[in-house]
Amino acid sequence: MNDMLKISQLKVAIDDKEILKGLDLEVGPGELHAIMGPNGSGKSTLGYALAGRDGYDITGGSIEFDGQDLADMEPEERAAAGLFLAFQYPVEIPGVNNAYFLRSALNAQRKARGVEEIDGMTFLKSVRESLKQLKMDEALLKRAVNEGFSGGEKKRNEIVQMAVLQPKLAVLDETDSGLDIDALKLVAEGINRLRDGKRSFVVITHYQRLLDYLNPDHVHVLSGGRIVESGGEELARRLEAEGYGFLEESAA
Amino acid sequence: MSALIDQLAPESGLPDDSHAEVRRRAQARLMSQGFPDPKTEAWKYTSLRVLEKREFQGIGQQAVPRCALPFAADVLAFDNGQYNPDASTLPDGVRLEPLDAQSLETLDYAGREDAFAWLNLARFEQAWKLSIDAPLARPLVLAFATSDDFSGAVHPRLHIELAANASATLVEWQHGQGEGLVNLVEQIHLNPNARLHHLVQRQHGELAWVQRTDVSIERDADYRFHALDGGGRLVRQDLRLDLLQAGAHGEIDGVALLDSRQHVDYHTAINHQVGHTTSRESFRMMADGTGVGVFNGRIYIARGADDSHSDLNTGNLLLSDSARINTKPELEIYAEDVTASHGATIGQLEDSALFYLRTRGIPTQEAMALLKFGFAAEPLENIENDTLRDWLMVLLNEHLGSF
Ligand SMILES: Nc1ncnc2c1ncn2[C@@H]1O[C@H](COP(=O)(O)OP(=O)(O)OP(=O)(O)O)[C@@H](O)[C@H]1O
Ligand SMILES: [Mg+2]
Numbered sequence: 001m002n003d004m005l006k007i008s009q010l011k012v013a014i015d016d017k018e019i020l021k022g023l024d025l026e027v028g029p030g031e032l033h034a035i036m037g038p039n040g041s042g043k044s045t046l047g048y049a050l051a052g053r054d055g056y057d058i059t060g061g062s063i064e065f066d067g068q069d070l071a072d073m074e075p076e077e078r079a080a081a082g083l084f085l086a087f088q089y090p091v092e093i094p095g096v097n098n099a100y101f102l103r104s105a106l107n108a109q110r111k112a113r114g115v116e117e118i119d120g121m122t123f124l125k126s127v128r129e130s131l132k133q134l135k136m137d138e139a140l141l142k143r144a145v146n147e148g149f150s151g152g153e154k155k156r157n158e159i160v161q162m163a164v165l166q167p168k169l170a171v172l173d174e175t176d177s178g179l180d181i182d183a184l185k186l187v188a189e190g191i192n193r194l195r196d197g198k199r200s201f202v203v204i205t206h207y208q209r210l211l212d213y214l215n216p217d218h219v220h221v222l223s224g225g226r227i228v229e230s231g232g233e234e235l236a237r238r239l240e241a242e243g244y245g246f247l248e249e250s251a252a
Numbered sequence: 253m254s255a256l257i258d259q260l261a262p263e264s265g266l267p268d269d270s271h272a273e274v275r276r277r278a279q280a281r282l283m284s285q286g287f288p289d290p291k292t293e294a295w296k297y298t299s300l301r302v303l304e305k306r307e308f309q310g311i312g313q314q315a316v317p318r319c320a321l322p323f324a325a326d327v328l329a330f331d332n333g334q335y336n337p338d339a340s341t342l343p344d345g346v347r348l349e350p351l352d353a354q355s356l357e358t359l360d361y362a363g364r365e366d367a368f369a370w371l372n373l374a375r376f377e378q379a380w381k382l383s384i385d386a387p388l389a390r391p392l393v394l395a396f397a398t399s400d401d402f403s404g405a406v407h408p409r410l411h412i413e414l415a416a417n418a419s420a421t422l423v424e425w426q427h428g429q430g431e432g433l434v435n436l437v438e439q440i441h442l443n444p445n446a447r448l449h450h451l452v453q454r455q456h457g458e459l460a461w462v463q464r465t466d467v468s469i470e471r472d473a474d475y476r477f478h479a480l481d482g483g484g485r486l487v488r489q490d491l492r493l494d495l496l497q498a499g500a501h502g503e504i505d506g507v508a509l510l511d512s513r514q515h516v517d518y519h520t521a522i523n524h525q526v527g528h529t530t531s532r533e534s535f536r537m538m539a540d541g542t543g544v545g546v547f548n549g550r551i552y553i554a555r556g557a558d559d560s561h562s563d564l565n566t567g568n569l570l571l572s573d574s575a576r577i578n579t580k581p582e583l584e585i586y587a588e589d590v591t592a593s594h595g596a597t598i599g600q601l602e603d604s605a606l607f608y609l610r611t612r613g614i615p616t617q618e619a620m621a622l623l624k625f626g627f628a629a630e631p632l633e634n635i636e637n638d639t640l641r642d643w644l645m646v647l648l649n650e651h652l653g654s655f
Contacts, residue, residue, distance in 0.1 A: 051607075051609055051611045054603070054607070075607060075610035075611050078611075079611055079613035085611050091605050091607075091608035093623070093626055094627065094630060095620050095626025095627055095630045095633070096623070101622070104614055104618065105613050108612075108613045108614045116378070135474065144626065161612065165612065
């Protein structure tokens with residue numbers, strides 16, 4: 001079977017500064033991969049490069065998503081093709097109603113795929129369901145996107161969006177940071193609910209706690225713009241216990 | 253400058269009616285002070301050259317547009333500046349009468365910056381007193397429209413008084429056509445405990461529109477202003493709130509959308525004359541093409557007006573390289589125990605917000621439209637009445653479709 005995501009020797013530069021320096025990663029359908037790594041190692045850069053942010057220049061290598069080369073696709077085309085990025089720092093959009101935003105997003109994706117628009121009732125039902133599962137107040141639907149949301153609410157709102165948009169591949173960038181213990185569990189459940197054997201996940205995190213709920217198929221360490229170590233869940237436990245120090249030793 | 257005097261205020265043409273004395277006094281002030289010029293601070297960014305080039309003639313023969321509103325309302329129609337009783341309905345609790353001469357005798361305005369108020373006082377065709385004596389069940393609409401062939405200069409004057417405990421929603425529907433000038437003066441007074449929600453929806457093509465709205469607010473009375481301003485060739489709005497007694501509250505919210513050949517200038521002032529008064533203001537301007545916006549928001553807290561609170565924020569969005577917005581918040585505080593804050597930003601559409609929307613699948617054009625809408629809608633969101641808020645939001649959305 002084809003990979004969901006196949007990244008080969010990816011090099012990404014911001015303002016001529018190389019951040020990703022030849023990164024390889026293959027994610028199969030239905031797999032959940034965790035990426036850990038020190039601050040500033042390039043994890044968010046990878047997420048942005050996947051989503052197609054301006055200024056993240058691909059200077060080498062390739063990204064193939066579900067059989068398509070991402071290089072020439074606009075962010076909205078990648079989304080319509082089934083790619084989702086949960087932001088490390090979700091953006092506030094003043095004045096744009098959360099429910100309206102989400103419905104516009106869903107319908108834009110459906111339109112791009114040639115599927116008819118969703119009707120208002122079905123849409124509301126599905127958002128309400130997701131909100132309930134994440135124990136989010138329905139009033140958040142009427143508020144502006146992320147504006148005035150608490151840190152944890154913003155993160156949970158990303159998961160609500162993921163649940164409504166039903167992507168093929170979700171890249172979650174530190175969605176667990178800033179969550180309280182109960183919220184962390186809710187978010188993990190939100191992710192697990194979407195695991196159907198076909199949908200894939202790349203979960204960027206600093207902590208083993210989230211991974212305890214998710215049981216990742218693979219754990220990778222991104223350091224200095226490359227994947228420097230891969231393993232199973234035991235790697236996450238080792239990192240939690242020892243920090244990143246042992247990697248330098250083994251590299252040396 | 254004297255060209256404007258010749259065109260708008262010729263010595264000869266003063267009506268000789270029961271207001272003759274007041275008119276002569278106003279004319280004399282206007283002659284001695286003149287119209288604003290580029291050195292007049294309050295008109296620094298708004299040139300009157302557009303007016304100088306115009307020849308003002310008749311008020312036109314063609315029919316004026318009639319308002320079609322998505323809510324039940326009583327309408328007072330002012331066609332080409334004149335009250336039209338045939339197109340109007342007066343509900344119970346509302347009286348419209350010619351203003352008595354006395355009310356005008358003691359009126360005073362400042363110098364050159366107030367030239368249009370003096371001009372109105374010298375030249376008004378009709379001056380009306382609108383009395384609202386009780387809580388009104390449905391909105392009262394002032395429909396100001398001019399016809400396609402309107403090329404006159406008219407000076408409507410309207411004094412509005414809300415009795416103690418009265419409450420009303422007043423919607424000004426302003427749709428000007430033609431190439432003339434409307435120079436409207438409104439004087440609004442809220443007696444104790446009165447409530448007025450005042451909405452202005454303005455859309456003037458080539459028309460020049462100068463409006464002065466002075467609002468005085470007594471004890472525990474509450475005044476709220478909302479504007480959705482689609483601009484005009486030259487629009488100047490002076491809005492002044494005087495909080496006269498403890499418990500008085502005033503709010504100004506507005507958004508102005510400007511495209512090429514449009515100039516809108518808002519000068520707002522909120523004066524806390526006594527203590528224990530509160531106000532807030534939020535204003536947005538968005539300019540595309542060669543549109544020009546001017547916003548000057550002044551908050552004044554008088555000596556002794558202790559324990560007063562105000563907050564002013566303005567935001568501006570430039571959508572083209574040749575659009576311009578001049579914005580200036582001014583705080584003047586002479587009292588103690590007050591809180592007053594202001595913030596002003598001028599910006600372009602945020603890249604990070606645009607990217608966020610696009611990662612959710614929303615195409616670039618649609619994402620930009622959403623961001624513009626979000627920016628412009630903010631001051632209208634706190635309209636409590638759902639019907640009125642939805643009405644303005646729909647209009648805003650339609651308007652942005654053309655940006
Ligand atoms: N716009 C930019 N201009 C210059 N350097 C940048 C820019 N954005 C990111 N960087 C740099 O790229 C490097 C990688 O940043 P990135 O955000 O990908 O790290 P990260 O692994 O996500 O870190 P964290 O764990 O702290 O979230 C950092 O050194 C950062 O300073
Ligand atoms: Mg990061």
